[in-house]
Amino acid sequence: MDIRLLRYFIAIAESSTFTKAAASLHIAQPSLSIAIKKLETDMGLVLLDRSMREISLTKEGRILYEEAKKLVTHFEHVEKELKRLKAQGPMELSIGIIESAKFWIPKVLKRIKEEFPDVHIEIIEVLGLDDINRALNNFDIHFAITNQLISRKEVEALPIYRENFVALLPPGHALEAQQEIRITDLKDEAFIIFKEGFQTREDILNAFRQAGIKPNIQFEVERFETACSFVEEGLGVTFVPENYLKASTISTYSIKPIKDSTVSRTVYLAFDTNRYLPPLVMRSMYLIQSFFEGMEDLGK
Amino acid sequence: MDIRLLRYFIAIAESSTFTKAAASLHIAQPSLSIAIKKLETDMGLVLLDRSMREISLTKEGRILYEEAKKLVTHFEHVEKELKRLKAQGPMELSIGIIESAKFWIPKVLKRIKEEFPDVHIEIIEVLGLDDINRALNNFDIHFAITNQLISRKEVEALPIYRENFVALLPPGHALEAQQEIRITDLKDEAFIIFKEGFQTREDILNAFRQAGIKPNIQFEVERFETACSFVEEGLGVTFVPENYLKASTISTYSIKPIKDSTVSRTVYLAFDTNRYLPPLVMRSMYLIQSFFEGMEDLGK
DNA sequence: ATATTTTCATAGTTACTAACTATAGAAGAG
DNA sequence: CTCTTCTATAGTTAGTAACTATGAAAATAT
16 A cells, blocks of 8 residues: 555545646546556545546545545654654644733643653744634644634634633723723723634624623724733723733733623634644643643633 | 555564565565665665664664554554444444453543444453553553553553552451451461562562561462452452452452551553554543542552 | 575566556536 | 536556575674
């Protein structure tokens, strides 16, 4: 059995015609027809339904497609490991994270480093859904810490913890005297919120909806960092996760808990299930999960 | 790249001569020489040191040997899964366990079944070290719950919990009046112990050593079940794990805690690191580990 | 030290196979 | 009903994976 046949099969499954797949593989179409037929006889299974003009996968074909992707990425992992060994390079681990994860990430990285002293860990900030999907697809990151709900079936998202938001008021704001903020207090306040496509925007809008009012949205941003600097300039009010503030240097704005409805979001550990995950990656994900284990209200 | 080349390489790594490996693969020796040379050029690495008559693996060769085994077992797993799918057979999970694990195993199996309703779980009782090694090597079991210390480097043993022993006295025994037993109370008592090669024997002998006496060994057995029936017949005294009694139907002998030194043993989850472990297996091991997580004194 | 045995590599041969081009046949689109 | 699009088959060629025979090197025996 040749890995080549699996690569061919994956290409077909993804382009759904022999002709296009052959083109993308830079081989002639009949070669591909014969190769797949050989794969089918080798495996003793019918993998494709050729009755229509655009081929479709049989049940067995769908399973093999998923398994073949894992097997091919496993193979590529081994190749890469050997090259790394030859070049004396370090083991690599790439994690995509949201802003507020900066608070706890160093603690977990310390644990990972204890078990894998030579590993070189790369932390990449991933912002929106597209960003995460792109990073996971390109294998830029091994897994992501994210609050985005990812609906693609090949991506699994394990909830690891929930985090509460707090309100951020500009210095000298009228509400500064209050110990706590109610969402209804913000009825006419200029509000700084995340752009469309960010889960956090939806979480905050939901909280306003529950309180029965609409926020007066004046600015739309992509990062808490931006929102914070806007607040500092007195441009409006915003909500940020408590954990984000733990990671950033305290500034001049005043921080107030939100009283009536708890505004919160779930943070997930997301990874591609159709990919071979080497022991280092599996173990790191396990360490992150167990870091939060037993914490109340994981939003499961 | 052909899986065949990896199989060839594994055979060489394990028999340390081309000639023997070729024989075991049922191919001619020159074919193997050429195949391995091709593998080396494909990978761009020197895998073998041929300077001696018996070849040895280079550093890269050793890594590839371990990785290749995982890759080949991964491939075999996929083949088996497809055959299973064709035959409409159930997913299989085989776990080797020691006697005393019967107590908690059903609870964990319930959790596994919740996540994988169709899985067919096979529980195999594994007794001594040889038994476990044989079962892991033959792929008869995916992992083992064992108290044996396994020194082979390809087997990892994660401590999951510790269990205490209690003393078992035959009905009507002189010490029956006591609430607790001291090891020194058993100075001249006929003692029933495990055979050589069982970790439990060593654990119990250590406890006696610490108490400064030697047990009067009269019977050597391979199972707690046997030891218990011997006690029932009045042939002597023995120590068994509390957990074992929780799983067995209470009988006529009397059970006494051991007072002075706590006699206990560590139970491990042992698995072959040089083997591809499919998600079902990984997840099951995780569920077992987290079942005991947070319990005190895991003997780590 | 020398002969013998053991082991791996190379050379040459053969059969298989994976690629190609050309073309036939089947399934949708206009 | 015709034309296009797609897959399968036929036939060809180059590459390769197996074989046998044999040479070179290293360990063992005499």
